[in-house]
Amino acid sequence: MKKSPLPLQNICGNEKKIIGKEALVKLLRWHFGFSDFRGKQLEAIQAVLSGRDCFCLMPTGGGKSMCYQIPALAKPGIVLVVSPLIALMENQVMALKEKGIAAEFLSSTQTSHVKNKIHEDLDSGKPSTRLLYVTPELIATPGFTSKLTRIHARGSLKLIAIDEAHCISTWGHDFRPSYRKLSSMRSCLPDVPILALTATAVPKVQKDVIDSLCLQDPLVLKSSFNRPNIYYEVRYKDLLDDAYADLSFVLKSSGDVCAIIYCLERTTCDVLSAHLSKNGISCAGLNNKLRSSVLDDWMSSKIQVVVATVAFGMGIDRKDVRIVCHFNVPKSMEAFYQESGRAGRDQLPCRSLLYYGVDDRKKMEFILRSAASKQSESSSSQDRLSKKSISDFNQMVEYCEGSGCRRKKILESFGEQMSASLCKKSCDACKHPNLVAKYLEELLTVCTSHQRNGSSRIFISSSTDMTHGEQFSEFWNHDDEGGTSEEDISDSDDGTEIVRSLAGSKLSRKSGVKDKIEFLQHAEENYYRNKNSDKQVNKLDKNAISETMRESSRQRFLNALKEAQQRLGTLSIEFEASAVFFENQCYKKYGKSGKSFYYSQVASTLRWIKMANSCELTDRLLSVIPAPLENTLPKEEPPKEPSLLLQNHPMKATDVELHSNVGTETTMCSPLQTQKASLSARLPAIPSFSEFVNRKKTKNNNPGMSENQSPHSSKKSSEKRMRLQ
Numbered sequence: 001m002k003k004s005p006l007p008l009q010n011i012c013g014n015e016k017k018i019i020g021k022e023a024l025v026k027l028l029r030w031h032f033g034f035s036d037f038r039g040k041q042l043e044a045i046q047a048v049l050s051g052r053d054c055f056c057l058m059p060t061g062g063g064k065s066m067c068y069q070i071p072a073l074a075k076p077g078i079v080l081v082v083s084p085l086i087a088l089m090e091n092q093v094m095a096l097k098e099k100g101i102a103a104e105f106l107s108s109t110q111t112s113h114v115k116n117k118i119h120e121d122l123d124s125g126k127p128s129t130r131l132l133y134v135t136p137e138l139i140a141t142p143g144f145t146s147k148l149t150r151i152h153a154r155g156s157l158k159l160i161a162i163d164e165a166h167c168i169s170t171w172g173h174d175f176r177p178s179y180r181k182l183s184s185m186r187s188c189l190p191d192v193p194i195l196a197l198t199a200t201a202v203p204k205v206q207k208d209v210i211d212s213l214c215l216q217d218p219l220v221l222k223s224s225f226n227r228p229n230i231y232y233e234v235r236y237k238d239l240l241d242d243a244y245a246d247l248s249f250v251l252k253s254s255g256d257v258c259a260i261i262y263c264l265e266r267t268t269c270d271v272l273s274a275h276l277s278k279n280g281i282s283c284a285g286l287n288n289k290l291r292s293s294v295l296d297d298w299m300s301s302k303i304q305v306v307v308a309t310v311a312f313g314m315g316i317d318r319k320d321v322r323i324v325c326h327f328n329v330p331k332s333m334e335a336f337y338q339e340s341g342r343a344g345r346d347q348l349p350c351r352s353l354l355y356y357g358v359d360d361r362k363k364m365e366f367i368l369r370s371a372a373s374k375q376s377e378s379s380s381s382q383d384r385l386s387k388k389s390i391s392d393f394n395q396m397v398e399y400c401e402g403s404g405c406r407r408k409k410i411l412e413s414f415g416e417q418m419s420a421s422l423c424k425k426s427c428d429a430c431k432h433p434n435l436v437a438k439y440l441e442e443l444l445t446v447c448t449s450h451q452r453n454g455s456s457r458i459f460i461s462s463s464t465d466m467t468h469g470e471q472f473s474e475f476w477n478h479d480d481e482g483g484t485s486e487e488d489i490s491d492s493d494d495g496t497e498i499v500r501s502l503a504g505s506k507l508s509r510k511s512g513v514k515d516k517i518e519f520l521q522h523a524e525e526n527y528y529r530n531k532n533s534d535k536q537v538n539k540l541d542k543n544a545i546s547e548t549m550r551e552s553s554r555q556r557f558l559n560a561l562k563e564a565q566q567r568l569g570t571l572s573i574e575f576e577a578s579a580v581f582f583e584n585q586c587y588k589k590y591g592k593s594g595k596s597f598y599y600s601q602v603a604s605t606l607r608w609i610k611m612a613n614s615c616e617l618t619d620r621l622l623s624v625i626p627a628p629l630e631n632t633l634p635k636e637e638p639p640k641e642p643s644l645l646l647q648n649h650p651m652k653a654t655d656v657e658l659h660s661n662v663g664t665e666t667t668m669c670s671p672l673q674t675q676k677a678s679l680s681a682r683l684p685a686i687p688s689f690s691e692f693v694n695r696k697k698t699k700n701n702n703p704g705m706s707e708n709q710s711p712h713s714s715k716k717s718s719e720k721r722m723r724l725q
């Protein structure tokens, strides 16, 4: 049941004075049911309520959100919360609304109807909204800045909270270019206090955050990074027969506990989650398509184990995570600390498990070196980034390959001194020192013998595609952030673009060492060539889809279809024409939007081909290419509005007829048609992301309109929406 807000008369007032602890605790109890403040919460709250800037460094799960949620309830007016992820904003707003607190968020995922209502409230002079969550991209738009200035002029803006503030620093592990734009807030809204919150800030990042946000004489609050309830442990892949089986065993023997497994690549997530599920573990891989449903199932304990890339979890508040496993070595101690810190937010005992492999290490080193060059154009800052990311990663390697207390290593990497006795045997190195020493010795032997045999196994397990130096991803590229988009793109696979874009290798397990070395040399040459030529390429060209890219996509479709044939046996399709068809579909849908979207569509179609059975494949191709399949498709049709393409296609009408005939006139159909009919009944056409979003928007905007209803009437608005994307 919703709780009405605690009357504020006794506590509120716009004047900048310290509000007493008692009144604030009363708010905490009334709205959140907690008996007292934790750590430095109270100090942070009192500081911002008195109008002072504050930099708040608290460990993951330490309760940073409360530092801006209580101020929102203590005084009238709005607290603006800048958050890097749409999923994170949605979760927090939902949780606050359930408590009866007037919180809203603004993002591109909302319908214009919802957005308008929020804007109406903001413009109303006396807004009822207490907490307004926004993305950094939105803050930077001139329209929103002037709106904030107006709200502020009316005296209704009382605090700006910047969550995950380390994203502003290029020294941080999760740098977001869009966060840089927040530096203008101080000049636009000079006397509104700013609260910067983060769980990860080495001294350099801390200084960078404070400087970049122009915090004035901020109260700097720091809590210890120690997470005493986490047991830290490393397992060595090179010493295990089968790391998958080992992880299965660990999870099973821990009981049906809640866990997050982090992998470097999405393909590993899929394979690993399939393996775990086969072994009876309640588990799902968090890929793009299933993203929100898996997240919902995991948050509501329908599934216990989620296998995801590191994009998952920032700010996700499931308290009872008992195991966080890194199946590949993380890129830095900061990243590792943040991710492993998602375990045990309820302060109860939990475990951080890291599977370390020498191959993984080499792969990550390559990725980081290449990523540094991609991120920066000036050679000096490139050098700096490259050195920094490699030295950050070396800390992680030392954590795994070095002897001594793991906890001590974590804390020391954040500049915190700790005596080994503080660990109280809560890491494998302190609890089983002899065993860990033995493992490290064995690891050394394994590595030496690899080197002696010249059989470095770099990249052998990668399955990501990399063709002609182009990387394929199903998600938006953060390169696009600096573009023209006025809205946020914060729901992309956050923070992983570095890894994602460079993790690929087309070397298979079967390639010989010579091939691998040649490939690496080639990659290195390409990398330096691109590095120089990139400078001359403007944004527009970078986003254009060249004929070479298109050809390579066709080739990828062809390969995927041939693989599908091997997997499925006979496939009665014409391969080349089908490959051209699939590529054309991607190009038609996203040719104008640019290569990120185009790749996104190519990648998801490829994944679909890899998973489809022969009926599904035949059906998809039959529904658009008149049988017999011929290579007669126009190669360069202008892009059309996707939903109309689908809905208006002549074959769609046949689909509907066949659909309605199922069970009555099936004898009239050929076996293939019968198959198609039943498939039409089971399988709706796979919508692309934009189709999905547009349909959703259409539905929301026209609640009376059913999904099957012809969209002709709304054609104009659909086109408009497409243009906006």
Ligand SMILES: Nc1ncnc2c1ncn2[C@@H]1O[C@H](COP(=O)(O)OP(=O)(O)OP(=O)(O)O)[C@@H](O)[C@H]1O
Pocket: 034, 035, 036, 037, 038, 041, 058, 059, 060, 061, 062, 063, 064, 065, 066, 198, 199, 314, 315, 316, 317, 319, 345
């Ligand atoms: N004073 C308190 N007493 C008890 N529980 C609290 C208190 N303050 C916050 N919590 C709870 O602690 C959990 C973690 O809080 P929160 O999500 O704000 O952490 P955080 O510091 O933002 O973590 P992260 O760095 O992972 O985002 C939440 O479930 C929250 O309800």
Ligand SMILES: [Mg+2]
Pocket: 064, 065, 163, 315
């Ligand atoms: Mg948080």
